[in-house]
Amino acid sequence: MIKITGTAGPILSVNAAIMARDVTKAFGQGETALKALDNVSCEIRTGEFFTLLGPSGCGKTTLLRLIAGFEMPTAGQILIDGQDVTGQPPNRRAVNTVFQSYALFPHLSVAENVGFGLKMQGRPRAEIAATVREMLALVKLEALAGRRTGQLSGGQQQRVALARALAPRPKVLLLDEPLSALDLKLRKEMQVELKRLQTETGITFVFVTHDQEEALTMSDRIAVMSAGKIQQIGVPREIYTAPVNRFVADFIGETNFIPATAVPGGAKLADGTVLPAEGEGSLLIIRPEQLRLLPAAADGALPATVESVVYFGTDTHVHLALEDGTKLTARVPSPADGHSGHAPGQRIGLGFAPGAARLIRE
Amino acid sequence: MSPPPRLSEAEDRQRRAATRNGWLLSAPALVLLFIAASGPLLIVLVYSFLTPGKYGDVSWEFSTSGWVGILFSRDIFDDTLKLADAHLTIFWRSVKLSLLTTAITFALGFPTAWFIATRPPKARALWLFLITIPFWTNLLIRTFAITEIIRNEGILNKVLLAIGVIAAPLRIMNTDTAVLIGMAYVYLPLMVLPLFAAIDRFDMRLLEAGYDLYASRMQVLRHVILPIVRPGIVAGSILVFVPSLGAYVTPRVLGGGKNMMIGNFIELQFGQGRNWPLGAALSIALLIVVMLAMLIYVRAATKEDTPHG
Amino acid sequence: MADRSFEVSRLPGFAFTAVTVFLALYLPIFTLVFFSFNAGSVLSVWQGWSLRWYVEAWQNDVVKGAAMRSLLIAASASAIATTLATMAAIGTTRRRRFRGQTAIYAFINQPLMVPEIVTAVALLIFFGVIKSWTGYQGLGYLILAHSAFCVPFAYLPIRARLEGMDLSLETAAADLYASPWQAFRHVTLPLLAPGIAAGAMLAFVISLDDVVITEFVKSAGQDTLPTYMLGQLRRTLTPEVNAISTALLVLTVLLLTAFFLVNRKKD
Ligand SMILES: Nc1ncnc2c1ncn2[C@@H]1O[C@H](COP(=O)(O)OP(=O)(O)OP(=O)(O)O)[C@@H](O)[C@H]1O
Ligand SMILES: [Mg+2]
Numbered sequence: 001m002i003k004i005t006g007t008a009g010p011i012l013s014v015n016a017a018i019m020a021r022d023v024t025k026a027f028g029q030g031e032t033a034l035k036a037l038d039n040v041s042c043e044i045r046t047g048e049f050f051t052l053l054g055p056s057g058c059g060k061t062t063l064l065r066l067i068a069g070f071e072m073p074t075a076g077q078i079l080i081d082g083q084d085v086t087g088q089p090p091n092r093r094a095v096n097t098v099f100q101s102y103a104l105f106p107h108l109s110v111a112e113n114v115g116f117g118l119k120m121q122g123r124p125r126a127e128i129a130a131t132v133r134e135m136l137a138l139v140k141l142e143a144l145a146g147r148r149t150g151q152l153s154g155g156q157q158q159r160v161a162l163a164r165a166l167a168p169r170p171k172v173l174l175l176d177e178p179l180s181a182l183d184l185k186l187r188k189e190m191q192v193e194l195k196r197l198q199t200e201t202g203i204t205f206v207f208v209t210h211d212q213e214e215a216l217t218m219s220d221r222i223a224v225m226s227a228g229k230i231q232q233i234g235v236p237r238e239i240y241t242a243p244v245n246r247f248v249a250d251f252i253g254e255t256n257f258i259p260a261t262a263v264p265g266g267a268k269l270a271d272g273t274v275l276p277a278e279g280e281g282s283l284l285i286i287r288p289e290q291l292r293l294l295p296a297a298a299d300g301a302l303p304a305t306v307e308s309v310v311y312f313g314t315d316t317h318v319h320l321a322l323e324d325g326t327k328l329t330a331r332v333p334s335p336a337d338g339h340s341g342h343a344p345g346q347r348i349g350l351g352f353a354p355g356a357a358r359l360i361r362e
Numbered sequence: 363m364s365p366p367p368r369l370s371e372a373e374d375r376q377r378r379a380a381t382r383n384g385w386l387l388s389a390p391a392l393v394l395l396f397i398a399a400s401g402p403l404l405i406v407l408v409y410s411f412l413t414p415g416k417y418g419d420v421s422w423e424f425s426t427s428g429w430v431g432i433l434f435s436r437d438i439f440d441d442t443l444k445l446a447d448a449h450l451t452i453f454w455r456s457v458k459l460s461l462l463t464t465a466i467t468f469a470l471g472f473p474t475a476w477f478i479a480t481r482p483p484k485a486r487a488l489w490l491f492l493i494t495i496p497f498w499t500n501l502l503i504r505t506f507a508i509t510e511i512i513r514n515e516g517i518l519n520k521v522l523l524a525i526g527v528i529a530a531p532l533r534i535m536n537t538d539t540a541v542l543i544g545m546a547y548v549y550l551p552l553m554v555l556p557l558f559a560a561i562d563r564f565d566m567r568l569l570e571a572g573y574d575l576y577a578s579r580m581q582v583l584r585h586v587i588l589p590i591v592r593p594g595i596v597a598g599s600i601l602v603f604v605p606s607l608g609a610y611v612t613p614r615v616l617g618g619g620k621n622m623m624i625g626n627f628i629e630l631q632f633g634q635g636r637n638w639p640l641g642a643a644l645s646i647a648l649l650i651v652v653m654l655a656m657l658i659y660v661r662a663a664t665k666e667d668t669p670h671g
Numbered sequence: 672m673a674d675r676s677f678e679v680s681r682l683p684g685f686a687f688t689a690v691t692v693f694l695a696l697y698l699p700i701f702t703l704v705f706f707s708f709n710a711g712s713v714l715s716v717w718q719g720w721s722l723r724w725y726v727e728a729w730q731n732d733v734v735k736g737a738a739m740r741s742l743l744i745a746a747s748a749s750a751i752a753t754t755l756a757t758m759a760a761i762g763t764t765r766r767r768r769f770r771g772q773t774a775i776y777a778f779i780n781q782p783l784m785v786p787e788i789v790t791a792v793a794l795l796i797f798f799g800v801i802k803s804w805t806g807y808q809g810l811g812y813l814i815l816a817h818s819a820f821c822v823p824f825a826y827l828p829i830r831a832r833l834e835g836m837d838l839s840l841e842t843a844a845a846d847l848y849a850s851p852w853q854a855f856r857h858v859t860l861p862l863l864a865p866g867i868a869a870g871a872m873l874a875f876v877i878s879l880d881d882v883v884i885t886e887f888v889k890s891a892g893q894d895t896l897p898t899y900m901l902g903q904l905r906r907t908l909t910p911e912v913n914a915i916s917t918a919l920l921v922l923t924v925l926l927l928t929a930f931f932l933v934n935r936k937k938d
Contacts, residue, residue: 068846069845070842070845070846089845090842090845090846091845091846091847091848091849091850092848095846096846096847097843097846099839099842099843101837101839103837103839103840103842103843104843105840105843105844105858106862107858107861107862116844116847116849116857117847117848119857120844120847120848120849120850120853120857121848164847165846165847168847168848
């Protein structure tokens with residue numbers, strides 16, 4: 001049998017809470033097998049808020065379940081706090097999970113739910129009671145300690161699930177789309193709440209979401225995943241401003257793509273214009289808010305034609321076409337009276353904010 | 363192309379543990395069922411190929427007499443085989459009564475199931491409970507109850523005599539009719555429940571579509587309802603036909619000694635008949651027929667399912 | 672008939688047939704119960720109210736023995752069947768699909784498919800051999816036989832309940848440091864309890880009602896209530912049989928009502 005080999009894992013660093021080394025997970029066997037994770041390596045640092053971001057089916061849950069121990073990897077290793085835990089059952093791993101469905105025990109009270117992990121570990125009663133009180137205070141649910149979980153609202157259940165997972169003081173807390181079942185307002189509240197909990201407890205959070213805004217606002221670092229692979233790992237600003245490929249650029253925010261070739265000092269477009277741009281590759285990207293709409297004759301501007309104008313309230317989207325037919329979208333703040341002053345068919349010049357354009361690989 | 367993935371050791375261990383625990387947990391039930399339900403059927407199969415003992419039981423010599431005896435009897439004088447008319451009569455009665463029971467329970471059970479399914483939810487639960495009670499009630503008690511109705515001095519005759527419909531009591535007991543009435547009575551819930559389940563899933567808006575397209579009530583019944591609830595009809599028919607064919611208690615109580623069905627005929631071989639191999643062969647034959655009926659049912663049910671997804 | 676609107680689900684004669692069917696279904700049962708209170712000793716000649724036949728049945732040692740035997744067998748069989756069925760149901764549901772799962776399922780439900788008379792004959796032969804080998808003639812055979820055919824009846828409601836239970840609850844327990852046994856003890860079992868109760872009740876009812884297999888398996892002097900009644904049906908009947916039937920009927924209805932209440936509470 002051929003062993004699946006991959007690139008060497010990242011250098012082991014002292015402060016890695018979690019390390020995944022060349023992890024592959026296949027469901028099914030033989031030719032029909034589906035690789036939910038394909039040779040994934042990453043390192044999650046102690047104390048950070050780490051987010052797995054990607055479209056549905058890209059393998060986020062699978063990676064989380066491998067870390068928790070609900071699934072075993074087809075190849076590769078999982079390390080928690082420097083210890084190889086591959087093959088260990090979940091009840092021996094010092095990580096806890098907040099489930100997407102919460103998975104609260106319906107036959108137990110709120111307090112019993114929160115104390116469950118400690119009880120299973122065989123901690124003394126007094127300690128359990130104290131920790132439960134502390135945890136309920138942390139999530140502001142002291143008043144509901146005796147309730148059955150079935151009588152709680154969605155937001156309250158969410159807090160119980162959090163308290164329950166935090167109570168045994170895990171090294172890492174795994175959260176699988178914990179906010180997706182909440183309505184928008186509650187969701188915003190819980191985002192703040194989660195961030196606060198993470199700062200207060202200092203526990204490493206691994207957070208799964210497919211909401212890019214959530215990822216950008218909450219995370220210390222983000223791993224963008226697609227089709228079972230990690231595409232890019234970085235701090236939010238880096239992911240947004242310097243995506244490494246088309247997938248990341250397209251998935252995070254909106255982007256204009258212009259075919260180009262790298263030349264010294266910038267990128268050459270099809271019509272020969274050379275724009276200053278960093279990076280390398282054959283695709284020039286520029287965010288819609290970085291485009292400037294100038295008069296047609298403006299100095300150094302790229303000639304373009306307005307195709308349509310869509311009013312969005314705070315800003316207005318202007319859809320444009322370059323001479324060679326490349327379509328672009330510009331986002332400009334809407335003026336006070338709402339009229340942007342642009343109309344379909346109008347010829348204009350396109351300007352670029354300095355450093356806004358970037359070359360990336362396909 | 364990367365090579366097709368192979369299970370890692372940890373995955374393999376996890377999978378093997380699942381299989382092992384699954385089997386281990388099921389093992390006690392499987393062992394019990396093997397000892398006291400399925401396994402002994404193999405002994406019956408063996409016995410069907412042995413020679414009858416003088417005073418019942420068997421003597422351990424191979425013989426096909428049990429199987430031959432199902433259809434033929436050996437003449438006492440010239441030792442030739444001829445068709446055993448008495449046996450054929452019993453088989454024919456069993457099949458006939460089982461089919462009739464199925465037909466009657468369907469004719470009565472379909473309107474009943476329809477009625478239950480079209481009640482408002484609260485009332486429906488109550489009606490359903492009412493049909494479930496006889497389902498779980500002792501078969502013997504129900505047979506006994508119907509006996510009291512159709513006996514010569516029973517309620518039915520009393521009422522009919524009193525209102526002058528008949529001059530002399532109807533003699534129903536110990537006839538095929540009595541067995542038929544009894545079986546229809548005791549097995550009716552077995553027909554109603556699966557029919558109800560099918561009708562309950564039936565989308566009543568299809569009826570509106572039917573009427574909208576100019577169908578009459580009978581046409582809607584024939585062309586819309588019956589085809590769609592067919593799996594329920596097949597299930598109900600099998601659930602009634604199979605126990606009817608193997609019925610023992612009802613024909614024994616209502617049919618008297620003469621109107622035997624296969625079940626009673628089998629018992630006879632282990633009692634006064636003293637022909638255990640014949641009884642064993644009959645049992646296996648009955649089992650095979652029942653399994654075939656089940657197979658037809660499974661076929662029909664899956665065939666119905668495939669086009670609908 | 673205030674509402675003359677066209678009701679799509681009405682079909683001609685259906686309601687009438689249904690109501691007739693219900694009447695026909697219950698009339699014999701009510702008659703049976705009614706005559707159990709008859710003062711006279713002829714079955715269908717009403718001679719006034721009396722509890723005489725209940726008293727006679729109660730004082731009849733044979734009946735009492737049969738009743739005790741019935742209850743003992745039903746209690747043992749439903750306990751055994753429910754325990755084994757619970758284990759099997761957990762074995763076949765709370766894990767990823769494994770090889771042989773369908774085979775186990777089919778095997779457990781097999782008693783539902785074999786005609787009772789065939790199983791009865793098979794057990795007659797098999798237990799007959801064992802009886803002559805070991806010389807043991809006790810109730811063990813009946814309990815064993817009843818346990819076996821009760822297994823699928825206990826298995827089905829338990830399995831149904833398990834399938835309705837979120838598997839992530841056990842996953843959560845494992846995540847919170849529960850060993851497989853602890854997860855079962857503290858999560859699965861408490862949530863499964865209503866299903867187990869339902870299974871046990873059905874098994875009890877089924878065992879209590881059995882005639883055919885008991886009739887073939889029992890040794891001399893091991894009549895249960897149903898086989899005792901079957902024997903009585905050959906003689907001149909007295910309302911005593913009605914009284915016994917009514918008692919059994921009431922027990923069944925009580926158990927079924929409890930079953931429905933237990934099952935309803937879950938939703
Ligand atoms: N137990 C399983 N058996 C077979 N395939 C699975 C299993 N679990 C996941 N998969 C497949 O693996 C792929 C990745 O699934 P995963 O649940 O990790 O995605 P995800 O990124 O969490 O998606 P979502 O955002 O929808 O939750 C999917 O194609 C999924 O169908
Ligand atoms: Mg997921």
